[in-house]
Amino acid sequence: MRKGTFLVIALVALTMVFIGLGPAPAEARTQFYTIGTGGVTGVYYPTGGAIARVVNKKKDEYGLRLTVESTGGSVYNINAIMSGDLDFGVVQSDRQYQAYNGAETSEWAGKPKKDLRALFAIHPESVTLAAGVDTGINTIQDLKGKRVNIGNPGSGQRQNSIDALSGAGIDYEKDLMAEGLKAAEAPGMLQDGRLDAFFYTVGHPSGAFKEATSGARKVKFIPIELPASFYEKFPYYAASVVPVVDNYPGAENKEDVPGFGVKATFVTSKKIPDKVAYAVVKEVFENFDEFKKLHPAYAVLTKENMLEGLSAPFHPGALKYYKEAGLMK
Numbered sequence: 001m002r003k004g005t006f007l008v009i010a011l012v013a014l015t016m017v018f019i020g021l022g023p024a025p026a027e028a029r030t031q032f033y034t035i036g037t038g039g040v041t042g043v044y045y046p047t048g049g050a051i052a053r054v055v056n057k058k059k060d061e062y063g064l065r066l067t068v069e070s071t072g073g074s075v076y077n078i079n080a081i082m083s084g085d086l087d088f089g090v091v092q093s094d095r096q097y098q099a100y101n102g103a104e105t106s107e108w109a110g111k112p113k114k115d116l117r118a119l120f121a122i123h124p125e126s127v128t129l130a131a132g133v134d135t136g137i138n139t140i141q142d143l144k145g146k147r148v149n150i151g152n153p154g155s156g157q158r159q160n161s162i163d164a165l166s167g168a169g170i171d172y173e174k175d176l177m178a179e180g181l182k183a184a185e186a187p188g189m190l191q192d193g194r195l196d197a198f199f200y201t202v203g204h205p206s207g208a209f210k211e212a213t214s215g216a217r218k219v220k221f222i223p224i225e226l227p228a229s230f231y232e233k234f235p236y237y238a239a240s241v242v243p244v245v246d247n248y249p250g251a252e253n254k255e256d257v258p259g260f261g262v263k264a265t266f267v268t269s270k271k272i273p274d275k276v277a278y279a280v281v282k283e284v285f286e287n288f289d290e291f292k293k294l295h296p297a298y299a300v301l302t303k304e305n306m307l308e309g310l311s312a313p314f315h316p317g318a319l320k321y322y323k324e325a326g327l328m329k
Helices: 003-018 045-054 074-083 093-101 156-167 186-191 207-212 228-233 272-285 286-292 298-301 315-325
Strands: 033-038 064-069 088-092 118-131 148-149 178-179 197-202 219-221 238-242 257-269
Touching: 003 088, 033 045, 033 197, 045 064, 045 088, 045 257, 045 272, 064 272, 074 088, 074 093, 074 118, 074 257, 088 093, 088 118, 088 156, 088 178, 093 118, 093 156, 093 257, 118 186, 118 207, 118 272, 118 298, 118 315, 156 197, 156 257, 156 298, 186 197, 186 207, 197 207, 272 286, 272 315, 286 298
Parallel strands: 033 064, 033 088, 148 178, 148 197
Antiparallel strands: 088 257, 118 197, 118 219, 118 257, 238 257
């Protein structure tokens, strides 16, 4: 090639890069993906951060970087994933079931979200109820006539609260003064006397309940005991125990209390490229011991139980890894 021709080509290439038409630097080619979580005092937000942390260590190898966004919770995350406003999200297992199947008792009645895809399950979550000792609330039935936060619209916990109340024979619209606050607001309002009690579906230990039980007002956890017919009606729920004694020394309880719960799950859309879903799942599972140490709620995790409690189909990228790792056939 003659020197003059080479010089012209070089100048053209340099100009294209300068105006943004040529090859971009490697860092600029990184694709960004967002994880929707929940309130900053819950476990969803640090869960999103934990997933992002292990995946982003390989950001240069995969050409992707995960960022975390605090959101209104499960319902918001599912709807945002379906609309393309979020790429991944942490959602309750019951909400995953309802969205994928278009359950009649849910926001998605008659409108199933068939593009929803599962990646893995995470920690168990208990529907938890705390109340001021001075309110005289000792059982869920005692909530009648009280000011109770059931959760903000767009959160999975709101429906859990309504289900629990209904299972106990309480109409939340008629029998109590229901508030629709975000989880982060409830502990302070309980301490200030502006709430008598609040529900929160969360993994334990939870910053919200640490805050609620650390103030001047004495607070205790209220047992939620429901009949067998409740679990027949809602098969995605299971009885659980809220680990109060080891986690909340400021609470008035002397024993752990019964409750019921779901699982936190990690989901995405079928539109997410297989290689991206594969990378996310692989890094979480290949760094499993490190991941488990990132939050106390993960202590009960095994690789096997992270594949349980999922009702939407697995994303093909996730399936590829699970088969390679021998976790699925």
